[in-house]
Amino acid sequence: MYDWLLGGKDNFASDREACDELLRIAPSTRELAVINRLYLKRVVHWLASNGIRQFLDHGSGLPTQDNVHQVAQRVDEKCNVIYVDNDPVVLAHGRAALDENERTAVIQADMRDTEGIFAHPDTRQLLDLNEPVAALFVSVLHCIPDSDDPWGLVRRVVDRLPSGSYVVVCQLASDDQAVRESVTEFMRETTGGTWGRVRSFDEVNRYFEGLELVDEPTDVSLWQPDSDVSPRQATQEWIEYGALARKP
Numbered sequence: 001m002y003d004w005l006l007g008g009k010d011n012f013a014s015d016r017e018a019c020d021e022l023l024r025i026a027p028s029t030r031e032l033a034v035i036n037r038l039y040l041k042r043v044v045h046w047l048a049s050n051g052i053r054q055f056l057d058h059g060s061g062l063p064t065q066d067n068v069h070q071v072a073q074r075v076d077e078k079c080n081v082i083y084v085d086n087d088p089v090v091l092a093h094g095r096a097a098l099d100e101n102e103r104t105a106v107i108q109a110d111m112r113d114t115e116g117i118f119a120h121p122d123t124r125q126l127l128d129l130n131e132p133v134a135a136l137f138v139s140v141l142h143c144i145p146d147s148d149d150p151w152g153l154v155r156r157v158v159d160r161l162p163s164g165s166y167v168v169v170c171q172l173a174s175d176d177q178a179v180r181e182s183v184t185e186f187m188r189e190t191t192g193g194t195w196g197r198v199r200s201f202d203e204v205n206r207y208f209e210g211l212e213l214v215d216e217p218t219d220v221s222l223w224q225p226d227s228d229v230s231p232r233q234a235t236q237e238w239i240e241y242g243a244l245a246r247k248p
Contacts, residue, residue: 018190036139036170036240039220041071043168043244046224047134048075052166054126054133055081056157058111059140068136069104079103080126084117086110111140112148114156132164139240141207142171144196154207158247169207170220170242172198179238204241211245218243 044055053076057068072079083106105122117123127133135157144150158167174180184197205217215223220240 021186021190032172032238032240035221037066039170039223039240040068040136040138041066042224043138044068044071044134044136045075046244047166047168048072048079052132052134053079054128054131055079055136056117056123056127056133057081057083057136057138058157059085059137059143069101073103077103081105082107082117082123082126084109084111111137112144112153114153114160118160129160129162131162132166133161134166134168135161137167137169137171137207138242139170139172141169142196142198143194146196148196150196151206151209155210158211161247163247165247166214167208167211167245167247168242169204169245170240171204172238173201173204173241174198174238175200176238183238198238201241208243208245210248212248214244214246216243217241 047055048071053072055068055072068083069079069081072081081104083104085106086109103126105126107117107120107122109117109120111117118129137154141150141154144153154167154169158165161167172183174183180198180200184195187195188197201217208217218241220242223244
């Protein structure tokens with residue numbers, strides 16, 4: 001669905017049909033997808049420009065234009081990137097796309113399996129946990145239900161990272177209860193129950209407990225925009241909301 005919203009070709013008829021219905025419920029959905037991708041590029045560029053050379057991208061999805069490794073390695077070709085996704089299609093596409101890049105790897109794993117991810121041979125080879133790492137949770141935590149404790153997931157990852165590491169978290173959020181419930185119900189039906197929910201702003205803020213915020217949590221379209229004409233969220237039924245934070 002995300003690929004189709006970005007204008008990609010790695011999608012199926014069922015994805016397109018679901019997107020049509022989602023756009024009916026929340027017309028800004030396509031705009032959100034574009035805003036989210038641009039935010040990912042800006043925040044990865046910021047991190048690489050501020051000395052981060054290791055990235056762990058949770059729920060990376062299918063490769064598309066300007067992936068994390070491409071943005072980071074334009075700043076420094078020695079940046080290492082681990083992509084984590086539980087979809088075997090992502091694994092196949094990712095490995096084919098990254099076959100010639102020895103500083104990147106795609107791990108097929110559930111992003112909730114923190115122990116397995118950090119114990120994976122590719123992670124052990126590419127990430128030096130004596131040096132800062134940027135852990136990315138960009139537009140994925142709304143896929144995790146409350147019963148699986150997405151806040152605990154973020155804390156488990158942070159606990160394994162050295163001081164000076166960064167965490168990027170944003171997810172779909174709204175303070176309108178009716179919007180939260182309608183979109184969440186639709187996505188749960190569409191995914192056969194394998195989805196979390198749209199959360200309130202206060203609930204997203206909980207991800208950053210114990211961390212040093214670089215900036216206050218916000219609509220990600222407003223975070224250090226490239227220019228005055230950078231896309232902004234035009235409607236407010238839901239937004240991508242989050243922040244960049246540092247581990248003390």
